[in-house]
Amino acid sequence: MSPLDPTLFGEIDPPQRLLMGPGPVNAHPRVLRAMSADLLGQFDPEMTGFMNQVMALYRPIFGTQNQWTMLIDGTARAAIEASLVSLVEPGDTVLVVNFGRFGLLLTEILSRLGARVEQVSAPWGEVVPLEVIARAIEMHGPSVVATVHGDTSTTMAQPLEGLGALCKAAGAFAYVDATATLGGMEIAGDRWGVDVVTGGLQKCLGGPSGSAPITISDRAAQRIFSRRHVEQGIRRDDIADGKGPRIPSNYFDLAMIMDYWSDKRLNHHTEATSMLYAARECARVALGEGLEARFARHRKAGAAMTAGLRAMGLTVFGDDAHRMTNVTGVYIPEGVDGEAIRTMMRDHFEIEIGTAFGPLQGRIWRLGAMGYNAMRHKVLLTLGALEACLKTQGFSLPLGEAVPAAIAAWEAA
Structure with missing residues (x-):
């Protein structure tokens, strides 16, 4: 067996993806x-x-x-x-x-x-x-x-x-x-x-x-x-x-x-x-941020994500009264290829959103905003990219509504 050429594999240089799924997320x-x-x-x-x-x-x-x-x-x-x-x-x-x-x-x-x-x-x-x-x-x-x-x-x-x-x-x-x-x-x-x-x-x-x-x-x-x-x-x-x-x-x-x-x-x-x-x-x-401030930031991010998704005309999954602040599930619209949207989000915008498991597989996407990614601009970028991808796939939605709704929700939360 011939020895492996050490130059065959280059230095690790992963793409700078924005991980807005259910985890893992980008490290601080x-x-x-x-x-x-x-x-x-x-x-x-x-x-x-x-x-x-x-x-x-x-x-x-x-x-x-x-x-x-x-x-x-x-x-x-x-x-x-x-x-x-x-x-x-x-x-x-x-x-x-x-x-x-x-x-x-x-x-x-x-x-x-x-x-x-x-x-x-x-x-x-x-x-x-x-x-x-x-x-x-x-x-x-x-x-x-x-x-x-x-x-x-x-x-x-x-x-x-x-x-x-x-x-x-x-x-x-x-x-x-x-x-x-x-x-x-x-x-x-x-x-x-x-x-x-x-x-x-x-x-x-x-x-x-x-x-x-x-x-x-x-x-x-x-x-x-x-x-x-x-x-x-x-x-x-x-x-x-x-x-x-x-x-x-x-x-x-x-x-x-x-x-x-x-x-x-x-x-x-x-x-x-x-x-x-x-x-x-x-x-x-x-602890440097302060736990109460950190919890509030996650609440704002979750509220903004949810409001933006609803402003697109999408249906959010689950009971609002018991929703996690850091992960939001949303139904994939009828006639939309969920995996094609995820691929487009990754290939065109370097943003990753999550798929689902078990009875929800192929039915919902899961969008996270947590830790270093629970930031207003990252939520807005994700919503804007999702809107563009849905439009490209031929889904009819009210364009330009998601980001303003998310901003308002962030400020109100």
């Missing part, structure tokens, strides 16, 4: 600069100092005082799986609040873990009322209740006020996947009384995918540590009963990861240094 320039900083050894005092800073920075973003607020090395799904594999034993009953694709993902992961999964569901485009969740908890007696906060597949945000109290009264733990909303909508971990919340950088936090913030209550931490069958560092042949740790994953064992992030600094893996720098800078950007 400060985050990209932080990622270029020099690497450090995983036990260097400077490095462990940065780890402690990350823990402190993410507590207000999660709305918590939890000691165990840290990062999981991997995409947002890594934190989801780490949470569930560390909380749930085979045979445990888990109630999943399902209102979209990512509720189905929780169900799939839990099924692989051998849990007995019960679902309380809403049609796509709606959310599950708290009283319905309460009845399901009473009926099934789960040990864990798992839900998504904002499901980008349906663009809906599940109300979570009161969920923690319901779970505690039933002796259950509450898990929340806030991947799509962390840093863009309020996450009130302590006020909601939930036990574990996980996120990702690649959406409202304006970073790259690959690091997953997580916060764990003391109550959940006790549960996780109780499942640690042996102390970390004991050799396999030293375990008298021949059984490994009761948490069946090594990489996703939160008890071991928490030991790594504690003052013990017990080795678990080599921390993804550049991603930690990215997560740190994402949090600094968010």
